[in-house]
Amino acid sequence: TTKGLHLKKTFGKWIICLFLGVIVGCIAYVIKMVVQLLQGLKFHYTNHYVSNGLQGEAFLTFLGINLLFVFLSCLMVIVAGPLASSSGIPEVKGILNGVKVREALGFRALLGKIVSLVLSFSSGLFVGPEGPMIHIGSAVGAAISQFKSSTMGFYPSLFLSYRNDRDKRDFISIGAATGLAAAFGAPIGGVLFSIEEVSSFWSRQLTWRTFFTCVIAAFTTNFLLQGIGSSPDMHDTGLLTFGFSRLYLFRYSELLCFCFLGLIGGLLGAFFVFLNIHLNKWRKEKLKQNPYLRLFEALFVSVVTSVVCYYASFIFDCRYQSNIVIETSVCEDQSNTEMVQFFCPDGMYSELGSLLFGNPDQALRRLYSRTNNMFTLPPLLVFTLISLFFSIWSSGLWVAGGLFVPMMMVGAGFGRLFGQTISMWFTNIDSSIYALVGSAAMMAGYCRMTVCIVVIMVELTEGTQYLVPIILAVMISKWVGDFFNESVYEHLMEQKSIPFLQSKPPHxxxxxxxxxxxxxxxxxxxxxxxxxxxxxxxxxxxxxxxxxxxxxxxxxxxxxxxxxxxxxxxxxxxxxxxxxxxxxxxxxxxxxxxxxxxxxxxxxxxxxxxxxxxxxxxxxxxxxxxxxxxxxxxxxxxxxxxxxxxxxxxxxxxxxxxxxxxxxxxxxxxxxxxx
Amino acid sequence: TTKGLHLKKTFGKWIICLFLGVIVGCIAYVIKMVVQLLQGLKFHYTNHYVSNGLQGEAFLTFLGINLLFVFLSCLMVIVAGPLASSSGIPEVKGILNGVKVREALGFRALLGKIVSLVLSFSSGLFVGPEGPMIHIGSAVGAAISQFKSSTMGFYPSLFLSYRNDRDKRDFISIGAATGLAAAFGAPIGGVLFSIEEVSSFWSRQLTWRTFFTCVIAAFTTNFLLQGIGSSPDMHDTGLLTFGFSRLYLFRYSELLCFCFLGLIGGLLGAFFVFLNIHLNKWRKEKLKQNPYLRLFEALFVSVVTSVVCYYASFIFDCRYQSNIVIETSVCEDQSNTEMVQFFCPDGMYSELGSLLFGNPDQALRRLYSRTNNMFTLPPLLVFTLISLFFSIWSSGLWVAGGLFVPMMMVGAGFGRLFGQTISMWFTNIDSSIYALVGSAAMMAGYCRMTVCIVVIMVELTEGTQYLVPIILAVMISKWVGDFFNESVYEHLMEQKSIPFLQSKPPHxxxxxxxxxxxxxxxxxxxxxxxxxxxxxxxxxxxxxxxxxxxxxxxxxxxxxxxxxxxxxxxxxxxxxxxxxxxxxxxxxxxxxxxxxxxxxxxxxxxxxxxxxxxxxxxxxxxxxxxxxxxxxxxxxxxxxxxxxxxxxxxxxxxxxxxxxxxxxxxxxxxxxxxx
Known part of the structure; x- marks a missing residue:
């Protein structure tokens, strides 16, 4: 019966993994749907006033809704505790290293984080949903395997056998991977993220179970997003996927340019970490855990973000929609080139508005579009600077939010800027590749992951044709970044006094x-x-x-x-x-x-x-x-x-x-x- | 200076990784080139007689060259010791687990394996180059980091600091990954292979270093294969890559079929393991380490393989080349559909000859081709049975050779067979997907890896569009296989008395x-x-x-x-x-x-x-x-x-x-x- 018990326990683990995958997938779906709804409402009302020529009312509506979302989001964090803020990745890393972080994976933090995330992501702040999804996944993993309620004295016997340190740790590892997999629609990326970044302990069985759970989560999200029987494009999973272009063009000589992008990514990433850490230190000293100050800060950032994102677009003239020469490639997703009209007359579009006034996913898709002449250089430069500035400022606010999407925007911005700049001297430069590579370099620059980022980019773009440039840029970016400081997570763990033990002792x-x-x-x-x-x-x-x-x-x-x-x-x-x-x-x-x-x-x-x-x-x-x-x-x-x-x-x-x-x-x- | 020393040591590791990648990449290139040359010569002379109508002479040439190659290949193993035979993966796994396997990574085994591999792979035996490449990579990793010669009393001081157990183990891990990466042109697959299958110890730094080395190796191979400045298709790396098709078509209902392929893959995989283990047991008892018996056995298998592969093609009538309706998709590689004429009159081709009489890589490319009517069902069935039978028989001979490619052929065979069968009842079935999925299922069925296989298939096909079917089939295949027995490596380690410690003690x-x-x-x-x-x-x-x-x-x-x-x-x-x-x-x-x-x-x-x-x-x-x-x-x-x-x-x-x-x-x- 020892073997029977063991089989039962193993089978139970698979069942838990199945549930974990389905639940995380559903949460990712719900978050995406609610965010879509809230953002849709916001832009609907704002555009309503804009199209009637009422600029003042339009901006006030935009600002008001943003402020309301940020207010509620910050309120959730105040109610649920600071653990619901930011991405939560340092805490998860610490827990998987063996640190006890009280309540970090509790029900309150989980619920608070979900609600706060939806609101902050809808509010136009420069935060992304991926980091919090990792925390959410871990919390679900911890909860589902440790299924009990101490207040209600409810201890189901099925789960009792998993209530040991090792099993709990494994399910949290799996949960973290699953969160990322559901957020990016990247099951392999999720597994690698868990191996490379968050988990301190790993075993072969865990690989297989994590992969299974990640696949279930990514499928669940995608299945819910697409509905049954509608389309065979089942691979098009996750919260964030981009178009896919067959015709890639880069020369050996361009590899030098990708190396340069890696260098820039590494420098900007190290710069980001440096400023972010100092800002957080300042916050810790001046604002402390004071909820009023924290709320005020979040609202202040929201006001500035709203003003800048709204009015920056007016600096640049509108362009004719018909100016855009759409690539005739079969593989280009037409919806990428539908630009935002904003304040412009019919048939024209606002360049910066297409990047700042709308859904960040849409902005990213446009930056990755193969249509070369959608953007001119000045708006791209302004966009890059704005997104870098606000990414730094927004990270560490008392709202839930991660860094992946903002960093990808910064990277895509400078990548495309660089690509379009050199295309003035050289022919056949596809600036969409530069945007992609820039994103990868920027991500590697701030969080210092490697294989994981490459795989996520491959899964997002659904093709391996950019593998070489992405790998080059990621490697150089990591080296350059490591030269200056450690990854943002290491610094955050230090700041949060999480006693993380590295795999090797300090020298x-x-x-x-x-x-x-x-x-x-x-x-x-x-x-x-x-x-x-x-x-x-x-x-x-x-x-x-x-x-x-x-x-x-x-x-x-x-x-x-x-x-x-x-x-x-x-x-x-x-x-x-x-x-x-x-x-x-x-x-x-x-x-x-x-x-x-x-x-x-x-x-x-x-x-x-x-x-x-x-x-x-x-x-x-x-x-x-x-x-x-x-x-x-x-x-x-x-x-x-x-x-x-x-x-x-x-x-x-x-x-x-x-x-x-x-x-x-x-x-x-x-x-x-x-x- | 402690920090200085540490920096120097770290830098030295990167340099070693760079060399390791370049060397393994070069070895992979040399192997591929020599194999191409030898196979080219063989088919050149055989075809010369065939086209002159001299069937007898043609067959005798074919047989003679095959026998010569097998004889030399087996001779190399006899000279270099049995460690040069088979794939060597169980030994590498054991060494990375902490077992001391004498001489397994020595210079003699390395050289013997390279030469034996080239000859056996050229000889038409059902063996592949990937498994041995893993062993070769590990041996290079061990050699380069432990660079010394005890006989010559040569101990370079640069490498002395890496002569501890941990560093040595790490370089062997990296080497194993690099070998696979170079063989498949799949850097990410290589990293995952090392994590999932061969390595018992893993750390975060190792991920990053392994990835770097794998990329270098894959680039080196590809760079050498393509030559400088010729083409921007730099992603098209490795010894084995397949076409890439943009237009994928599968419906939700087809997922059931892919599950079925997974089931078949799992059953056949378990069957393979069962027969292979019993055959090896029989060999161990009857043939022992007797070089004459071993040589005789290898030659006997070669004769039977040559006879069957040559004459099986004559069972089926020739078909008109013009029968093939080539898909007009831009993405189809035309060279896939160039079938083998063999004994057929001009303008016609032999179906089975296109699979059995030629380079295995070419056969695989044809099986993965999107052109649906290249093959009819009976030749596919015969091909599947022949390749399954000879894969089982050839594995364990005293020649170097792995199982990946033969198993992919079996899988592609039954996958395509199944796809074309159901396409008689249903429309819009793309049997190339079935071939791919079948290959993945078969690989998962015999070696029980998961994420690694999925990633390798994605890197080989250069697209993520088949992710869902492949993942489904791999998971089901692993479950089914695990129900019957353990992976072939576990059994082989048991048979070779390698005291491998699992991550958990037995129950x-x-x-x-x-x-x-x-x-x-x-x-x-x-x-x-x-x-x-x-x-x-x-x-x-x-x-x-x-x-x-x-x-x-x-x-x-x-x-x-x-x-x-x-x-x-x-x-x-x-x-x-x-x-x-x-x-x-x-x-x-x-x-x-x-x-x-x-x-x-x-x-x-x-x-x-x-x-x-x-x-x-x-x-x-x-x-x-x-x-x-x-x-x-x-x-x-x-x-x-x-x-x-x-x-x-x-x-x-x-x-x-x-x-x-x-x-x-x-x-x-x-x-x-x-x-």
Whole structure:
């Protein structure tokens, strides 16, 4: 039956993955639909006034709706807590590294993030939905696998067996990948994102399960978007997909230009990280967690964004729609070239309006369009600067929102600008490739991912023909960026004081011994411990784990025997697994056995303050031996810091007791000692 | 300068990666060129006789050349050792898991494999070049990073710092990925192959470095194939790439058919594994390592293959070339539809000859062609059966050769067969998609990879439009296959007695304690050890590591202090780092210090038998304390098997000393105790 149980557990995991994929896919669909609806309403009313020539009313409507959305979005964050803001990727990375970030994957953060995201993305702020989708996916992964409600005392037995650290971590990993897969419609990109960026632990089985879940999520989103039976274009998945052009044209000599784009992407990415980090530091110091200041800041940014995005378009003259020579390629999606009329007379369009006044996805599609003469250089330059400026400013506001889409816009902007510039001297330059490559370079420049970005770009453009330029640009961008600073996530984790352990210890620690950093005031428990002592010890500190010792043949020895978790002691106390004396065996709760212990420890333990013990009970003893973990890793005090670090990191430990030559406990290493 | 050293080391790694990529890319190019040349010669002479109507002479030429190639190929394996045969993937997997497979990545195996591969692939046997390319890449990775020659005493200082287990393992991982990337022209597929299949340890930095190297390799191959300045089609990389069709057509209802293909792929894959394993078992028992029998077997298979591949074509009538209605799609590569005339009159072609009598790559291209009426059903059926049969039979012969291409042929055969069959009832069935999906299903069915196969297929077909059918088929195929047996690599590793540690321990070990499996006769060394004793101990056993103990305050105690490797002791002995007595400090070699020790231990140690000690030396002592590893992981004898297994596997250990409550050494765990 061990094998039967195992099969049942494995099957259960697949079922959970299936549900996870479907749920994340549905959430992505709902977000897209609601955003479409809200943006549609906004532009409908604004355009209504614009077409009637009422510029003032039009702008006020535009501004008012934007402000309302930002206000509500920020309000959601204030209600649900700051964890609902930004992208949440640093928190997810931390959790998957073994850090406990309280409530980060809780129901409140999840719901708050979804609502806040919809509103902020609709409000015209320079934020994207992909980062938050990753957080949302992780939260769903954590929730669905840990399906329970501690307040309602509801613990379905099906999911109990997954309530261990490893399984939970795996489902969060899968969830993060699934979120990205659903957002970009890029299942392989999702898997690679999880491997390359967020996950600290990976196994072969996880690859396969993550892939399955990502595929389900991407299909679900796409299926809902397209409806059944309508079209065989089933591959056209996700929130964000771009046209696809068959006729690619680039020469070997152009590769130099793509390298240059990589250089620019790396420089701008490092610049972005630098400014963003300093801005966030300033925010942390000046605005703190004050909700009024945060709300005011978000509204202020919204006003400035709205004013700039609205009025910048007026700088440039309108152009005739008929000026655009549409590429006759079969593969060009015609809808890309439908430009925005905005304030222009009929038959004309506003260049900058087509980029700033509308849906960011549409703006991106236009930038990636193969039609070369849609834009002139000055509007492209202005667009690039505006989007860079506002991306930096918007990131870190108290609204949910990620960086992928804004960074892609910046990259597409300077890429197309560069492509169109050199096309003045050279013939046969396809500036759409430059826009694509610029986007990839910019993404690599700020988040320093590589394979993942390449795969996402391939999945978005649905072809591998741009693989070479994209790879070149991404590599150079990463190198250049790494020269200046670390990825934005590393810096954010540092700023949020998430003690993230890298896969290798820092180089400055080469000569440190573990005995120099371990905490020496270890609280140890005897194998058989009086309840009174236990309660006192639990009350007097907040350690999460206690080495269990045997006093040995000599007095005051503390020979290491095992380790026991606070939560497990609480279960023993709650069920009163007591002996009267060391000799007499009197269980106060006779129904308690090891199976019961296993079941109970997978639930949330009861708080110590709610347990009341009478004198009889306090005088009793608990035998910790059957319940302690005697397979816990220990190290000798002769260990180097580096080796202890590797052990801690590779095994995903939380506590590492240190013993000396006599097997006596002399210290304890926790994550904070290593960081 | 610690940081400077680190930077230098990192930079050195990138340089090594660059060289690795270029070298593997060049090897792939050379292999392809030589194979083209040899096959060209073979078909040139055969066709010369065929077109003159001399069927007998034609066949004898064909057979003779095939036999010559197989003979030479098998001879290479006999000279270079059996490690040069087959694909070598199980060995690489084992090495990356921490197993020591002697000589598997040595120069002899590498050279033997390259030559044998060229000959066997040209000989018309059903073997492919991709698997061996993976082995070749790993061997180059191992060689270039460990650049030295022990016979010539040549140890370049640049590479000395990479001569540790971790760096070596990383370069082998990168090499394996690079081999696949160069063979398929699929850099992303290469990275995923390394992550999903061969590597047991992975880190984020490795992703990025592997990707870089794969890209370099794929570019190098492609650059050499296309020549400079000829064409901007730079994406068209690798040994094997297929046409690309823009107009895809499949309906939701066809997904059911793709699921069916997945089912067939899984069943055939499991069937393949079953037969292949039994055949190899039979070979191991009957043919053993006898070179004559092995050579005879290879020649026999070659004769049968040649006869069948030659004469099977005569079963079917010739067809008119003009019968083929070539798709007018711009995207169809015309060369795919140039069929093989073989024995047919001018203007006609032989269907089976187009599949069996020629280059396997060409056969695959024809099977993936969008032109629907190139083949009729009976030849397709015969082709599928023949290729399945000979793939099973050829795998395991003493020639170098992999399974990817033969399995893709089988899959493409039954896929196209199925597609053309249902196209008799339904319209608008594009049987090329079925061939592609069949190939993917077949690959997933025998090697049980998922994401990697999907990505390889996407990179080969240069478009994501078939993502959905391929993913569906691959998933179903893997599930079906896993139901019957494990992947072919797992079985082969078992057969080759490679003690591979899975990422999770087997379920049957849940209740075992480590004290039940550990080896109890541990040979321990005192901290200060007489040379005489040391020499005796080293001579009397072949352990690779010895716990160093302190005898403690009580007699006969064996308190654990650290662990020292045999190789390290040999260095100490060779340099005579001796004390006269425990009190007197007389170094016999005064120039020896810890830096020297580090440098020397990264070389091959001198053999003990060549060291001669006089009585004075034998009476001296060695102080092991400065040289032992005091940061070695130990476990208590209370450990469960499962936890010890995880520790061993996750930390990539080779030796794990077991201590008891008094810190006394009571046992030792090595890989073989866990397997």
């Amino acid at each position: 400055s620690t080469n000569n440190i011994r573990i005995s120099d950093v371990m905490s020496k005031n270890v609280v140890v428990l005897p194998e058989v411990c009086q309840v009174r002592l236990l309660v006192n010890i639990l009350n007097s500190n907040n350690h999460n784990a206690f080495p269990v010792i045997n006093s040995g043949p000599y007095d005051n020895q503390r020979l290491y025997r095992g380790i026991i978790l606070r939560d497990h002691i609480l279960v023993l106390l709650f069920y009163r697994v007591f002996y009267r004396g060391t000799g007499e065996e009197i269980y106060l709760d006779e129904n308690f056995d090891f199976d019961k212990f296993t079941t109970e420890t997978s639930k949330s333990p009861p708080p110590l303050s709610e347990m009341n013990f009478d004198q009889f009970e306090l005088d009793s003893f608990i035998d910790l031996r059957p319940y302690m973990n005697s397979s816990g890793v220990t190290i000798h005090n002769t260990f180097s810091f580096v080796e202890a670090y590797k052990l801690f990191r590779n095994m995903g430990l939380r506590h590492l007791p240190v013993i000396d030559i006599n097997n006596e406990v002399v210290g304890m290493v926790t994550r904070n000692d290593l960081f | 049957s070990t849940n209740n075992i304690r480590i004290s039940d499996v550990m080896s109890k006769n541990v040979v321990v060394l005192p901290e200060v050890c007489q040379v005489r004793l040391l020499v005796n101990i080293l001579n009397s056993n072949n352990h690779n590591a010895f716990p160093v103990i302190n005898s403690g305050p009580y007699d006969n105690q064996r308190l654990y202090r650290g662990i020292i490797l045999r190789d390290h002791i040999l260095v100490l002995l060779f340099y005579r780092v001796f004390y006269r007595g425990t009190g007197e400090e007389i170094y016999l070699d005064e120039n020896f210090d810890f830096d020297k020790f580090t440098t020397e231990t990264s070389k091959s140690p001198p053999p003990l038998s060549e060291m001669n000690f006089d009585q004075f030396e034998l009476d001296s002592f060695i102080d092991l304390r400065p040289y032992m590893n005091s940061s070695g992981v130990t476990i208590h004898n209370t450990f469960s098997f499962v936890e010890a297994y995880k520790l061993f596997r996750n930390m990539g250990l080779r030796h794990l000393p077991v201590i008891d409550i008094n810190n006394e050494v009571v046992g030792m765990v090595t890989r073989n105790d866990l397997f």
